[in-house]
Amino acid sequence: MDNPTLKNMRNHRTVRSFSDEALSTSDIREAVEAAQCAATSSWIQAYSILQVTDEAERQTLAELSGGQTQVRAAPGFFVICGDSRRHRLLMEKEGKPFQNNFEVFLTTVIDASLFAQNLVLAFESQGHGTCLIGGLRTRLADVAKLLEFPEGVYPLYGLCVGKPAEDPGTRPRLPFEAVCFQGRYPSDEAMRIQMQQADQASETYYTKRGAPARTWSRGMLRRFAKLNREDLPQAYLNLGAELS
Numbered sequence: 001m002d003n004p005t006l007k008n009m010r011n012h013r014t015v016r017s018f019s020d021e022a023l024s025t026s027d028i029r030e031a032v033e034a035a036q037c038a039a040t041s042s043w044i045q046a047y048s049i050l051q052v053t054d055e056a057e058r059q060t061l062a063e064l065s066g067g068q069t070q071v072r073a074a075p076g077f078f079v080i081c082g083d084s085r086r087h088r089l090l091m092e093k094e095g096k097p098f099q100n101n102f103e104v105f106l107t108t109v110i111d112a113s114l115f116a117q118n119l120v121l122a123f124e125s126q127g128h129g130t131c132l133i134g135g136l137r138t139r140l141a142d143v144a145k146l147l148e149f150p151e152g153v154y155p156l157y158g159l160c161v162g163k164p165a166e167d168p169g170t171r172p173r174l175p176f177e178a179v180c181f182q183g184r185y186p187s188d189e190a191m192r193i194q195m196q197q198a199d200q201a202s203e204t205y206y207t208k209r210g211a212p213a214r215t216w217s218r219g220m221l222r223r224f225a226k227l228n229r230e231d232l233p234q235a236y237l238n239l240g241a242e243l244s
């Protein structure tokens with residue numbers, strides 16, 4: 001049987017419709033402080049989070065994210081950022097060069113993402129629903145201009161938070177056998193079979209719920225048929241990242 005932590009993790013589902021109930025500052029502080037307890041590369045804590053408080057800015061961000069109404073309507077909206085600014089400031093104060101490279105950028109992305117997943121779980125444990133917004137990167141340069149991020153702060157995705165006004169149900173994941181291997185990775189052929197089985201399981205899952213039978217493969221075929229967000233490297237370079 002699942003313990004309470006596993007149960008919360010298994011109950012995760014993205015929520016895109018929220019009630020009007022305000023998100024309290026105490027819930028935010030409690031969730032952020034708990035999320036900060038995530039592991040962090042060498043203790044560097046290379047992330048930060050910006051709550052967007054201006055209504056007009058929210059409206060603009062909803063448009064820049066591809067017209068995602070939950071960005072405007074959620075009781076709370078945050079931007080999760082990789083952040084190596086504090087480290088640069090420290091080095092500068094000591095009169096030493098800040099050795100910036102792709103590893104620094106990658107570390108901020110990893111640290112911020114561990115923090116973000118903890119934050120999602122923390123908010124969910126308080127009874128909130130969440131929706132991460134990768135759409136925030138669709139027009140990243142415009143987002144950065146609007147919110148005036150300082151050098152070394154790299155917006156990665158948004159986060160909508162609030163009490164759910166819908167119950168979308170959980171979305172199935174790939175089976176354990178398709179993601180966890182012992183010693184060596186299986187052949188492409190074995191992996192193809194796993195993926196077929198995963199699609200069958202997903203069709204059965206959705207059919208049982210009376211929903212259109214979706215499969216992971218069909219979604220991925222659409223997703224990887226074209227390149228997205230090709231201007232991102234330049235947008236991150238402009239914010240101070242080194243990508244090599």
Ligand SMILES: Cc1cc2nc3c(=O)[nH]c(=O)nc-3n(C[C@H](O)[C@H](O)[C@H](O)COP(=O)(O)O)c2cc1C
Nearest residue numbers: 012013014016068131132133134135136157170171
């Ligand atoms: C980094 C990241 C970015 C995402 N961006 C969006 C987004 O822009 N809009 C949206 O509606 N959902 C977004 N999602 C939510 C995913 O679509 C969702 O997690 C996925 O379909 C699995 O569904 P579930 O979270 O309900 O299990 C994002 C999720 C992640 C992890």
